[in-house]
Amino acid sequence: MENVWLARKFLARLPFETKRNVFKGDEFYCPVCDTKIQKFLNHLETGKPNSWCPICESEQRHRLDLLFFRKNTNLFDSNSKKMLHVAPELSIKPILEREKNLEYVTADLNDPDAMVKMDITEIQFPDETFDVIYCSHVLEHVIEDWKAMGEFYRVLKTGCWAVLQVPINVEVTEEDFTVDSDEERLRLYGQIDHVRNYGRDYKDRLEKAGFEVRVFKADEIVSKNALKQMSIAPEREVFFCKKN
Ligand SMILES: [Zn+2]
Numbered sequence: 001m002e003n004v005w006l007a008r009k010f011l012a013r014l015p016f017e018t019k020r021n022v023f024k025g026d027e028f029y030c031p032v033c034d035t036k037i038q039k040f041l042n043h044l045e046t047g048k049p050n051s052w053c054p055i056c057e058s059e060q061r062h063r064l065d066l067l068f069f070r071k072n073t074n075l076f077d078s079n080s081k082k083m084l085h086v087a088p089e090l091s092i093k094p095i096l097e098r099e100k101n102l103e104y105v106t107a108d109l110n111d112p113d114a115m116v117k118m119d120i121t122e123i124q125f126p127d128e129t130f131d132v133i134y135c136s137h138v139l140e141h142v143i144e145d146w147k148a149m150g151e152f153y154r155v156l157k158t159g160c161w162a163v164l165q166v167p168i169n170v171e172v173t174e175e176d177f178t179v180d181s182d183e184e185r186l187r188l189y190g191q192i193d194h195v196r197n198y199g200r201d202y203k204d205r206l207e208k209a210g211f212e213v214r215v216f217k218a219d220e221i222v223s224k225n226a227l228k229q230m231s232i233a234p235e236r237e238v239f240f241c242k243k244n
Helices: 002-013 016-022 060-072 093-098 145-155 182-189 202-208 224-229
Strands: 024-030 035-037 081-086 102-108 130-136 156-165 212-217 237-242
Touching: 016 024, 024 224, 060 130, 060 156, 060 237, 081 093, 093 102, 130 145, 145 156, 145 202, 202 212, 202 237
Parallel strands: 081 102, 081 130, 130 156
Antiparallel strands: 024 035, 156 237, 212 237
């Protein structure tokens, strides 16, 4: 496993053009770095096959979310917007940074590279600040997720939207806040820093915070053939949350 990490570290440092030459191919396509490649690599942490783009390091969910932004939202139109991106995905961040119409704010609790240090259960911005909020795979780490959802709702402008993604791995959400050891969290939730398994009722939690939620299946966003080519599982979903 250590060798795989080292190899990936080495790969990450190579210039984009070198990687494009090494992985050049016709079979697959990454919509994040806009490159045709011969294969996607296994996910570095989970080992899931056909996951990781060797060029930009996008994962399946990054590719799907970016496609969703492009095809189903106003994110890239010419109107200026203020966007909050929590725990920014490194493959997507440069694309958003380059976007001239975005006043782009990155936030994280621990990452010193983020523009603001933020506890999402207590956001330091006034009501109705943002036109767009994107927060992916963070809420499963947060005990008071209802507070964080309420804070996202508060700082979002009326009429605007958020994409709030979590892994859904059970039918009904499982959480037990008496669990207080890494071993137990690993056993119950698959990672030492996860505090629950979200189920199909995740949508209800978002609605309870005030959002109108529409769930888009991946194959509603792009065709099944395109999903295959971009190595995105068709059962993946995007939680599109509007503040009315
Ligand atoms: Zn890529």
